[in-house]
Amino acid sequence: MLKIKRVPTVVSNYQKDEVTVEAAGRVGGCGKNCLKSCCIQEAKLPLYAFKRVDKKDLPLLECKEQPVAFLDSIILGEWEDRMQRGLFRYDVTACETKVIPGEYGFIAQLNKGRHLKKRPTEFRVDKVLQPFDENKFNFTKVGQEEILLQFEASNDREVQFFPNAPIDVENSPSFVAINVSPIEYGHVLLIPRIFEHLPQRIDHDSLLLALHMAAEAGNPYFRLGYNSLGAFATINHLHFQAYYLAVPFPIEKAPIKKIAKLNGGVKISKLLNYPVKGLVFEGGDTLEDLSNTVSDACICLQQNNIPYNVLISDCGRQIFFLPQCYAEKQALGEVSAELLDTQVNPAVWEISGHMVLKRKKDFDEASEANAWRLLAEVSLSEERFQEVNALIFQAIAAGQLDVKSQCPEEVDAVSSSPHPSMVAGSQECLVLQ
Numbered sequence: 060m061l062k063i064k065r066v067p068t069v070v071s072n073y074q075k076d077e078v079t080v081e082a083a084g085r086v087g088g089c090g091k092n093c094l095k096s097c098c099i100q101e102a103k104l105p106l107y108a109f110k111r112v113d114k115k116d117l118p119l120l121e122c123k124e125q126p127v128a129f130l131d132s133i134i135l136g137e138w139e140d141r142m143q144r145g146l147f148r149y150d151v152t153a154c155e156t157k158v159i160p161g162e163y164g165f166i167a168q169l170n171k172g173r174h175l176k177k178r179p180t181e182f183r184v185d186k187v188l189q190p191f192d193e194n195k196f197n198f199t200k201v202g203q204e205e206i207l208l209q210f211e212a213s214n215d216r217e218v219q220f221f222p223n224a225p226i227d228v229e230n231s232p233s234f235v236a237i238n239v240s241p242i243e244y245g246h247v248l249l250i251p252r253i254f255e256h257l258p259q260r261i262d263h264d265s266l267l268l269a270l271h272m273a274a275e276a277g278n279p280y281f282r283l284g285y286n287s288l289g290a291f292a293t294i295n296h297l298h299f300q301a302y303y304l305a306v307p308f309p310i311e312k313a314p315i316k317k318i319a320k321l322n323g324g325v326k327i328s329k330l331l332n333y334p335v336k337g338l339v340f341e342g343g344d345t346l347e348d349l350s351n352t353v354s355d356a357c358i359c360l361q362q363n364n365i366p367y368n369v370l371i372s373d374c375g376r377q378i379f380f381l382p383q384c385y386a387e388k389q390a391l392g393e394v395s396a397e398l399l400d401t402q403v404n405p406a407v408w409e410i411s412g413h414m415v416l417k418r419k420k421d422f423d424e425a426s427e428a429n430a431w432r433l434l435a436e437v438s439l440s441e442e443r444f445q446e447v448n449a450l451i452f453q454a455i456a457a458g459q460l461d462v463k464s465q466c467p468e469e470v471d472a473v474s475s476s477p478h479p480s481m482v483a484g485s486q487e488c489l490v491l492q
């Protein structure tokens with residue numbers, strides 16, 4: 060119905076119709092060095108096993124720029140290696156970038172290369188949840204040379220790194236791969252449990268994995284992002300994106316107002332003075348507390364068919380949660396021709412203030428007012444935002460009750476809870492003791 064001729068970005072060389080990739084180091088198998096059973100048995104990939112963080116490890120490590128963090132150096136080393144091998148579709152380091160003068164410092168990038176090969180989007184844009192389709196492009200179709208490393212939790216409480224680890228398909232490995240259409244240095248994809256063929260939808264485990272990656276990178280300039288279907292995800296196979304950008308994102312500079320504090324210490328605020336309305340989740344006694352709260356919110360929007368984007372900042376300790384309606388407006392013919400002509404797809408990076416522009420004209424004329432005008436179209440109205448927040452708060456409250464009811468002594472504590480609980484929906488949500 061609401062199919063839109065959009066221009067998805069090619070994220071893998073194997074997404075193109077004709078595969079002409081010179082697979083490096085091909086040995087045996089089908090000759091393509093692929094991820095299927097023909098080639099995977101013999102394959103070896105670096106394996107990074109992060110240490111689990113739990114309450115005993117508190118406080119979480121401080122997020123500051125470190126000389127060389129371990130995961131950082133591996134990702135960037137592998138990424139540069141793929142650049143040397145010519146696996147990217149263009150040289151992103153040659154793309155013009157500038158900080159737009161103004162209060163927020165929006166960042167404009169001229170990136171013509173990203174959308175040269177046009178293919179219509181392969182799924183509906185009006186459904187946030189769609190089943191995985193074996194026949195469409197998915198990440199199991201990429202070549203091994205596009206995979207940088209396997210990323211998983213360590214069995215013991217230490218970080219472990221194996222430069223040449225076999226791939227245990229049965230054990231559901233998660234991969235970090237290059238995005239062959241990078242928008243910045245070190246642009247990668249995190250693909251949780253790749254062989255389980257999960258559609259693009261957040262669950263508790265996958266978000267926690269993404270937060271672990273942010274925490275493990277330990278670099279404030281490394282952020283992860285997520286686009287739901289209907290919010291400019293271009294592939295219906297579960298993935299997060301991530302890259303380095305050595306300036307603050309405008310969204311990170313926006314003022315916020317606290318509206319709730321939950322059990323487990325997670326604080327929820329709303330963004331103020333920003334063109335896109337959104338929530339900010341921070342803190343929590345553990346990474347898992349924060350992750351669970353945000354994934355409850357994600358799952359809620361998925362179930363209610365509301366497209367959204369997520370930005371993971373501050374080494375996994377600050378999460379921006381942004382419901383959006385641009386594609387819906389587009390389908391209803393409510394977006395101005397002027398904005399449509401720019402062909403900018405407002406996904407998580409654009410919403411966060413990194414505007415990836417395709418036309419020289421838009422780059423030359425980039426201004427805070429123009430960025431603001433585009434992003435204002437992405438945002439829900441105040442009224443709709445309040446409705447959506449009410450749904451989210453309900454879901455989060457239910458999630459908290461779930462957690463409680465797992466503790467035997469607290470099972471009947473729901474109605475007259477002696478524990479802190481949350482008042483949803485109001486402007487000033489308080490922790491009730």
Ligand SMILES: [Zn+2]
Pocket residue numbers: 088089090091092093094095096097098099
């Ligand atoms: Zn093969």
